[in-house]
Amino acid sequence: MQVSKRTLASLALVAAMVAVSVLLYDRLPEQLATHWNADNAVDDTMPRAVGLALFPALGLLLVGLFALVPRIDPLGENIDEFRAAYDLMVVTTVGLLAYVQGLVIWWNLGNEFAVSAAIAPAVAAVYVVAGYVVERAERNWFVGFRTPWTLSDDRVWERTHSRGGRLLKVAGVLAALGVVFPEYAIALLVAPVLLVAVYTTVFSYREYRRLNRSNAG
Incomplete structure (x- = not known):
């Protein structure tokens, strides 16, 4: 089975998330801030090990699910007609996870900022890519x-x-x-x-x- 370059790029992003988690593990607090309210105040935390494992695990899960979808969709052959756009959506989605992981780590290293504003450009990019994809979707x-x-x-x-x-x-x-x-x-x-x-x-x-x-x- 041939693996597309975009799938490899998604797996590379997951590997990068794992590497960042391992390299920065000892520099982060035992409880990670992982959720913020509308006022950009922390309103939830989770253990460091869980928080650092969460994003790579979700990324790997998404890559697996996106690989599975064309195989189980009764109209899976139609997905092949826009496969390049579909694979781009995979990379963009995993990229969003990597970006959010970066924001979480940056905050927990002691750098406070407006999280909702910081996440806006990444979500905006996902919306634009989604628009590109659905225009081509069969x-x-x-x-x-x-x-x-x-x-x-x-x-x-x-x-x-x-x-x-x-x-x-x-x-x-x-x-x-x-x-x-x-x-x-x-x-x-x-x-x-x-x-x-x-x-x-x-x-x-x-x-x-x-x-x-x-x-x-």
């Missing part, structure tokens, strides 16, 4: 805007994903503004992508009805 059961109407009609799938992909890129731009407006970072990260999800659901339903009325006529 009908499948795991990636994209999977509504009853997109999964029932290739035309609805294509039109919904073309529009939804552009909107996800806009959501990425809005999320990046969290760096400039840290007090609104959480809202800018969450609200736009929720609106995209609601809009594409309604759009796919209306598009399905419109196309099927046209066919009936």
